[in-house]
Amino acid sequence: MLRQIIKIDEEKCNGCGACAEACHEGAIKMIDGKAKLIRDDYCDGLGNCLPVCPTGAITFEQREAAAYDEAAVLAKKDENLPPLACGCPGTHSKMIDRACAAEPQMAKVSQEMPMAQNESTLSQWPVQIKLVPINAPYFNQANLLIAADCAAYAYGDFHNKFIKNRITLIGCPKLDEGDYSEKLTAILRENNIKSVTVVRMEVPCCGGIENAVKDALMKCGKMIPWQVVTISTDGKILE
Numbered sequence: 001m002l003r004q005i006i007k008i009d010e011e012k013c014n015g016c017g018a019c020a021e022a023c024h025e026g027a028i029k030m031i032d033g034k035a036k037l038i039r040d041d042y043c044d045g046l047g048n049c050l051p052v053c054p055t056g057a058i059t060f061e062q063r064e065a066a067a068y069d070e071a072a073v074l075a076k077k078d079e080n081l082p083p084l085a086c087g088c089p090g091t092h093s094k095m096i097d098r099a100c101a102a103e104p105q106m107a108k109v110s111q112e113m114p115m116a117q118n119e120s121t122l123s124q125w126p127v128q129i130k131l132v133p134i135n136a137p138y139f140n141q142a143n144l145l146i147a148a149d150c151a152a153y154a155y156g157d158f159h160n161k162f163i164k165n166r167i168t169l170i171g172c173p174k175l176d177e178g179d180y181s182e183k184l185t186a187i188l189r190e191n192n193i194k195s196v197t198v199v200r201m202e203v204p205c206c207g208g209i210e211n212a213v214k215d216a217l218m219k220c221g222k223m224i225p226w227q228v229v230t231i232s233t234d235g236k237i238l239e
Contacts, residue, residue, distance in 0.1 A: 004045040005065045010034045012057035018137045019049035019058060022094050025073045040065040042073055052095050054137040095124050095138050121164040129171040129180050132187075139191035142167040146184070146213055147199040148206045154235045155199075162199055162229070173208025180209065184216035188224060196226040202238060 008019075008028075015033040027042035028035050028049060035057070037043060045068065050058050124138045129146070145166040152158040152170075171180055187193070198213050200206040210228055217224060230238045 001064065001067055002062060003065055003067070004060050004062055005040060005043050006037060006045070006047060006049060007059050007061040008035050008037055009057045009059070010036075012055045014055050014057075016054060016135065016137065018052040018054065022049045022052045024048065041067065041069040044068045044070075044073075048094075052137055054140060096122060118159065121159045122168060123163075124167055127168050127170050129169045129183060130176060132169060134183070134186045134190060138167055139187060139193065141192055141194055143195045143197070144187075144193050145169065145197050145199065146171075146209065148172060148201050148209050150201050150206075151199045151231045154201065154233060155231050155237070156235060162197065166197065171209060173212065174205040180212040181215040181219070184212055185219045188216050188220035188222060193222075193224055196224055198226065198228045200228065200230055202230050202232050 006027075013034045015030065015035070017030050017035070019035050020028045020030050023043075025042045025044055027037055027039055027044075029038045030036075031038075043065075045060070047058075047060060050060075124136070126132055143166045145162055145168045147162065147168065147170050149170040149172050151162075155161065169184075173180070188196075196213060196217070198210050200210050213226070217226060232238050
């Protein structure tokens with residue numbers, strides 16, 4: 001049948017693997033350092049892989065191709081997914097296109113008490129500092145948010161004030177094992193980061209995340225604008 005399907009230009013492919021990670025159907029595999037469409041019937045033609053490709057190697061084309069076989073995808077999904085850290089699907093790296101992905105409407109609890117809906121502005125996954133890939137394509141030209149994970153719970157408008165238009169990394173220096181500075185140094189050194197915003201809580205243990213960022217900024221060898229915002233435990237921004 002004639003249908004829309006992806007086309008991969010191997011000359012442009014840099015082998016980053018972002019498209020394979022973004023393809024939930026497992027239609028793309030990395031073979032000999034290049035992305036390849038391994039089965040037409042696994043490609044749904046929606047193009048989740050297009051926005052994550054940093055080199056523009058993936059486009060759409062209309063051609064004769066086998067129909068998308070959802071049953072086959074579901075049957076082989078686990079073995080066709082790229083390897084995931086700790087075997088957890090929650091570590092699957094992807095960008096979130098807010099312009100294209102419509103948010104499901106929340107049902108009203110009742111006619112008398114409608115629920116207000118605040119849309120998420122998160123633009124990528126994963127967000128944990130420990131899980132995020134160092135060379136993820138969304139780091140290119142990014143305004144980076146590095147936040148203590150409690151901050152989003154304390155400050156009510158966290159998405160609009162801090163997450164919107166930024167790439168988000170979160171962590172808890174008291175509960176997470178190890179130091180973030182080495183991972184953050186690599187991210188800052190190996191990507192074109194435009195700015196860094198640190199959001200921490202006022203509690204002393206949260207200074208660990210601020211210190212890790214300062215250390216990374218000093219070691220990365222670049223001059224990157226940065227700022228620190230401190231949130232009080234009752235949800236106010238402290239000057």
